Amino acid sequence: MTSELIYGCIRWKALLDHLVARRQDGKKRQKAAVQVILRMGLYQLFFMDRVPSHALVSECVNLAKSRGAAGAAGFVNAFLRQYVREQAETQELIAELQENKLHIGWSHPDWLVNEWVKRYGKEGAQRLLSWNNSPAPIFARINRLKSTGPTVRKLWEHEPITFRDVQVDWCDSEDLAEIKVSAPVHSLDSFKRGLFYVQDPSTLLSVKVLDPQPGESILDLCSAPGGKSCYIAQRMEDKGKLIASDIDELRLNVVRENSERLGITCLETQPASAIDHILAGEQPMTFDRILIDAPCSNSGVIRRRIDVRWRISKAEIAQLHETQFGLLMKAAKAVKKGGIIVYSTCSLEPEENEHVIRRFLKRSETR
Numbered sequence: 548m549t550s551e552l553i554y555g556c557i558r559w560k561a562l563l564d565h566l567v568a569r570r571q572d573g574k575k576r577q578k579a580a581v582q583v584i585l586r587m588g589l590y591q592l593f594f595m596d597r598v599p600s601h602a603l604v605s606e607c608v609n610l611a612k613s614r615g616a617a618g619a620a621g622f623v624n625a626f627l628r629q630y631v632r633e634q635a636e637t638q639e640l641i642a643e644l645q646e647n648k649l650h651i652g653w654s655h656p657d658w659l660v661n662e663w664v665k666r667y668g669k670e671g672a673q674r675l676l677s678w679n680n681s682p683a684p685i686f687a688r689i690n691r692l693k694s695t696g697p698t699v700r701k702l703w704e705h706e707p708i709t710f711r712d713v714q715v716d717w718c719d720s721e722d723l724a725e726i727k728v729s730a731p732v733h734s735l736d737s738f739k740r741g742l743f744y745v746q747d748p749s750t751l752l753s754v755k756v757l758d759p760q761p762g763e764s765i766l767d768l769c770s771a772p773g774g775k776s777c778y779i780a781q782r783m784e785d786k787g788k789l790i791a792s793d794i795d796e797l798r799l800n801v802v803r804e805n806s807e808r809l810g811i812t813c814l815e816t817q818p819a820s821a822i823d824h825i826l827a828g829e830q831p832m833t834f835d836r837i838l839i840d841a842p843c844s845n846s847g848v849i850r851r852r853i854d855v856r857w858r859i860s861k862a863e864i865a866q867l868h869e870t871q872f873g874l875l876m877k878a879a880k881a882v883k884k885g886g887i888i889v890y891s892t893c894s895l896e897p898e899e900n901e902h903v904i905r906r907f908l909k910r911s912e913t914r
């Protein structure tokens with residue numbers, strides 16, 4: 548309930564702030580604490596059905612009193628009560644905003660919505676915006692290096708976890724399940740024993756395309772926290788050499804923890820600077836296959852990374868394009884003749900995807 552309230556207020560911030568602002572009569576914004584309390588009240592009223600309206604109003608008033616905004620308690624009370632009375636009209640207003648002012652109605656940055664409407668049309672953009680605002684399920688990938696799908700499912704029957712099978716074209720259905728856990732995932736014995744990894748099925752697609760084979764040498768250039776590296780190791784049957792690299796050395800610790808928990812032995816972590824060093828040598832080491840799971844705006848995973856929409860900007864996307872292009876150039880130096888490079892992002896923006904590839908191919912043609 549608490550996390551739903553926090554996530555919901557972040558997701559729907561622009562719409563909730565619009566509902567606050569239209570009652571302000573041109574006055575200045577509320578104090579930060581009051582604004583947050585109003586958002587929480589409105590979110591519960593319009594998006595959660597578990598809290599009776601009288602209870603949420605009195606909770607918000609108490610919060611104002613206990614959070615140094617006692618002077619605003621009367622205002623919070625009157626403000627929320629008016630919305631309780633006008634609940635039906637406000638629902639209609641929200642539906643109208645979702646049709647005609649998409650960035651407010653679906654609570655996304657204006658510039659991003661404009662890009663998506665241009666690219667996907669209004670209906671396509673609305674579907675994407677609505678998807679981004681729906682809570683994301685949790686998935687488990689079974690670790691075949693330690694167990695099998697049926698064995699792990701049997702064990703789960705004795706743990707606080709429910710599951711259902713998941714079918715995708717690019718993965719064996721035995722390997723995937725959607726899970727609901729009523730305790731922290733890391734407290735489960737099956738998790739501690741490394742029998743599964745929490746991972747969205749979409750993240751496995753680039754590894755399937757990479758098609759790593761046992762005995763090969765593979766470089767994962769941007770590997771932290773290790774989701775794809777660990778799946779690469781599984782597909783290599785833990786045989787061969789897998790270098791998991793990243794610019795962030797602290798996050799490489801997490802790759803090591805994950806790979807140890809999953810019982811992987813073919814993986815070795817290396818900071819990005821070490822890869823640069825290897826490539827600068829007289830006879831640089833080269834790899835059969837390289838994955839570049841590039842740092843990106845994450846505009847394609849806003850459903851899961853709920854704060855991303857309020858952090859990304861056009862300028863940042865342009866900067867990311869440069870980093871992504873640089874990584875592709877680095878991979879080109881490190882791949883064996885006839886080897887394979889897979890470039891993937893979690894972004895929907897062409898600047899981070901096809902524009903990077905086109906620039907790379909154009910440059911390669913002229914060499």
Ligand SMILES: C[S@@+](CC[C@H](N)C(=O)[O-])C[C@H]1O[C@@H](n2cnc3c(N)ncnc32)[C@H](O)[C@@H]1O
Nearest residue numbers: 769770771772773774775793794795819840842
């Ligand atoms: C999308 S995440 C990788 C997710 C990872 N492949 C997984 O499946 O768990 C991108 C990673 O790129 C790393 N990164 C950013 N700039 C980098 C660079 N110039 N060289 C190498 N890694 C970089 C970030 O630290 C981040 O961990």
